[in-house]
Amino acid sequence: MTLWDTHCHLHAPEYAGAHADLLARAREHGIQGIVAVGCDPATNRATLALARQHPAMIRSAVGLHPEWAHPPGAVPALAAQVRGHRPLVVAIGEVGLPWYRLGDGPVTEEGRRLAEGVLRACLRLAERADLPALLHAPHGAASRALELLREQGIARAVFHWHKASPEVTQAIVGAGYFVSVTPELLYRERDRELVRSVPLTALLVETDGPWPFAQAFGAQRTEPWMVERVVEAIAAVKGVPLPEVRAELAANLRRLFGPAVLGPEGC
C-alpha cells in the first residue's frame, strides 16, 4: 500500500550528503515516496535537482515560504521554475500566510497585505498549472487561507501540519481540502483531538523534516521513515485497523496529487 511523506525539506543542510541513506531507511519502513518542498527559488532549484537524481522516490513541490523574506521578482521566478520544470513539479508549496493570531500577531497590516498578495499569486499559478497547493497557514492564518483558496478556485490543497480551531478545521474539511499530521501525533493531545475530529478521507501524513520532534523521536534527525509511526498512531487514535488506514491514506494521495504522481507502483 502506497505510503508517502507528503512534506519534507530535503533541501535542508541537515540532509547534505545523506539523501541515499535516508531513502534506503524510508524504503525499509515501507515508504514509497517523498514530496520534497521548496521555500524560495534557490531551495526550489535544489529540490528539483533531488527529484531529477532520485526519480523513483522523490517528487518536487516549488514554493515561496511565507515566513521567508522574498525579493521583488520572486513570484515571476517561481512561475518560471514551474514552466521550465513542469514534468518534475507535483505541487505548489510551501506557500501560505505567515504565522499570526488575528489581532495580536507579529505581522503588520502592510505585511499581511503583502503576504496575501504573494499567496494569491502562488494560488493563481497552481490553478493555471493544475497543481495542488501545499499550505503553511496555522492558527489564525488558516481561516484566511481557506477564503483565499475559495476565492482563487483552488480544487486541491492541503493544510500542512495543521493547527486551527475545530470550527475552522471543519470548514477546511467540509470544503474538500486535506489536513496533514506529523510525528507530534504520537505525543500531543492537540493532534490526537484533530485526528479524532476529521474523517480519514481528509488526512495525510508528513514529517516537515528536518524539524525536530520530541519523546520517541528525541535526539534523532527527523526523516521520512517516521511517517510509518504516524500512520500507526492514526490507527490507534481512530480505532481503525492499520490496513484500512493505509488504504485510505493511499487514496487521499491519489486525490491530492493525481495518479500520475504515484508512478506505476502507486496503488
Ligand SMILES: [Zn+2]
Ligand atoms: Zn515545511
